[in-house]
Amino acid sequence: MPRFVSLRPDAALIPLPWATPLEAWPDDLLVALPRGLSRHVVRFIGVGEAIYAAKEINGDIARHEFQMLTDLNRLGQPAVEPVGIVTDRVDDDGFPLDDVLLTQHLQFALPYRSLFTRGIRHDTVLRLLDALVVLVVRLHLVGFMWGDITLSNVLFRRDAETFSAYLVDAETGELHPHLSKGQRRHDIANGMTNIYGDFLDLKAGGGLDSSLDPGNLVKLIEARYNELWAELTVTEEFSGTDLGRIENRVRRLNALGFDVAELDVDASPGDRIRIRPVVVEPGHHSRRLMRLTGLDTEENQARRLLSDLDRYRARAGLQHTDESIAAHRWLTRVFEPVLAAIPPELQDKRESAQLYHELLDYRWFQSQRERRDVPLDEALPGYINDVLKRLPDEVLPSALAPTDQQHDDEEPMPEDPWDIALESVPSVSTLDRATLLARSKA
Ligand SMILES: Nc1ncnc2c1ncn2[C@@H]1O[C@H](COP(=O)(O)OP(=O)(O)OP(=O)(O)O)[C@@H](O)[C@H]1O
Numbered sequence: 245m246p247r248f249v250s251l252r253p254d255a256a257l258i259p260l261p262w263a264t265p266l267e268a269w270p271d272d273l274l275v276a277l278p279r280g281l282s283r284h285v286v287r288f289i290g291v292g293e294a295i296y297a298a299k300e301i302n303g304d305i306a307r308h309e310f311q312m313l314t315d316l317n318r319l320g321q322p323a324v325e326p327v328g329i330v331t332d333r334v335d336d337d338g339f340p341l342d343d344v345l346l347t348q349h350l351q352f353a354l355p356y357r358s359l360f361t362r363g364i365r366h367d368t369v370l371r372l373l374d375a376l377v378v379l380v381v382r383l384h385l386v387g388f389m390w391g392d393i394t395l396s397n398v399l400f401r402r403d404a405e406t407f408s409a410y411l412v413d414a415e416t417g418e419l420h421p422h423l424s425k426g427q428r429r430h431d432i433a434n435g436m437t438n439i440y441g442d443f444l445d446l447k448a449g450g451g452l453d454s455s456l457d458p459g460n461l462v463k464l465i466e467a468r469y470n471e472l473w474a475e476l477t478v479t480e481e482f483s484g485t486d487l488g489r490i491e492n493r494v495r496r497l498n499a500l501g502f503d504v505a506e507l508d509v510d511a512s513p514g515d516r517i518r519i520r521p522v523v524v525e526p527g528h529h530s531r532r533l534m535r536l537t538g539l540d541t542e543e544n545q546a547r548r549l550l551s552d553l554d555r556y557r558a559r560a561g562l563q564h565t566d567e568s569i570a571a572h573r574w575l576t577r578v579f580e581p582v583l584a585a586i587p588p589e590l591q592d593k594r595e596s597a598q599l600y601h602e603l604l605d606y607r608w609f610q611s612q613r614e615r616r617d618v619p620l621d622e623a624l625p626g627y628i629n630d631v632l633k634r635l636p637d638e639v640l641p642s643a644l645a646p647t648d649q650q651h652d653d654e655e656p657m658p659e660d661p662w663d664i665a666l667e668s669v670p671s672v673s674t675l676d677r678a679t680l681l682a683r684s685k686a
């Protein structure tokens with residue numbers, strides 16, 4: 245009998261065929277979802293309502309990765325959630341099998357190979373890279389040395405017009421109280437070598453526009469990492485008459501999506517003042533939206549929803565009403581009715597906040613085209629027909645047979661059903677402004 249080590253035990257996992265190597269599991273237990281490249285066998289298993297990612301690895305590594313993921317989740321970092329480890333596996337002939345690390349499948353997440361499809365636009369690539377930079381900076385801020393930054397070890401989720409990135413592979417990670425400059429540099433240097441290789445592969449496979457140069461992209465990631473790191477951590481010094489600089493610094497950090505939980509202000513050396521953010525917390529807008537509405541969204545989705553809430557407040561004459569009351573009205577009279585009007589078979593196409601954001605974009609373009617202020621409920625049928633119906637599902641490709649194939653670096657890449665589904669869509673970001681603008685001009 246195998247042993248289960250788990251934080252949140254799910255009894256439905258116990259009867260699964262643990263005596264069989266993951267590679268040989270029957271199709272009816274597996275779920276076909278997009279997946280990045282990996283050395284180990286990784287498969288998605290469906291048990292009841294839940295989907296878990298199962299990775300077959302050596303016991304010590306499994307335990308280490310489980311611990312790292314648990315720590316990162318405890319620290320509120322964007323990483324996949326660990327579920328447990330299955331150890332002491334033995335096959336039918338009595339031979340020992342590797343352990344299985346189970347993580348919660350990250351819903352609506354896309355590996356980069358599903359995003360870098362033919363025709364991916366320049367600025368979409370830059371947004372993906374920005375998301376990666378934010379992730380690495382966040383991890384470094386809490387003292388996490390990743391040791392294996394690659395595109396395959398990251399998952400991307402749509403976040404309004406941008407993306408947010410999640411860590412998926414913590415095998416080589418180490419958590420320290422603090423990272424030295426040398427440690428950070430080392431992590432970045434290694435990572436850039438890996439990512440350079442990822443880009444070369446993409447280029448060879450036609451997934452990277454010829455105008456994008458792998459060397460330049462990697463330099464860009466490094467430059468943006470340094471910029472963001474400096475903005476979040478560097479000590480600023482100015483004259484005591486220039487106190488507005490303190491507020492400016494806080495605003496700049498808010499605009500980047502960070503709250504300043506602790507700012508060190510040192511006014512001791514005479515007329516000079518020195519400020520340094522000591523604790524910065526990501527999620528400035530998402531925390532505010534959560535507080536007002538209970539909606540749990542990504543940062544830029546929250547930004548967009550909050551500005552829609554402001555607009556609603558102004559229009560409904562609720563500027564002087566308590567903010568949380570206005571927010572509750574917006575939630576129950578605007579946001580929820582929109583979601584309730586989406587036909588059930590289309591609800592898996594997008595996460596709620598993302599769908600609402602895209603509808604706002606759609607309404608904006610329709611308003612531009614028709615030179616009038618189109619109400620949301622009038623824009624909704626167009627959005628459903630022109631956009632939602634044409635998108636592939638991002639939760640479960642239910643139209644696809646439940647097969648799953650391991651991608652191995654050495655083998656020719658098997659066709660991924662997900663990639664085929666994506667190719668039928670004009671562009672991954674069917675709905676960003678530039679595409680819609682082009683469409684509305686046409
Ligand atoms: N919880 C999860 N949710 C969604 N996708 C996941 C999850 N866990 C793993 N994956 C997918 O499986 C892929 C491989 O996982 P992972 O990187 O952990 O394997 P690995 O064999 O350790 O990789 P490496 O070759 O880098 O050592 C990921 O790129 C990701 O696409």
Ligand SMILES: [Mg+2]
Pocket residue numbers: 281282283396397413
């Ligand atoms: Mg990996």
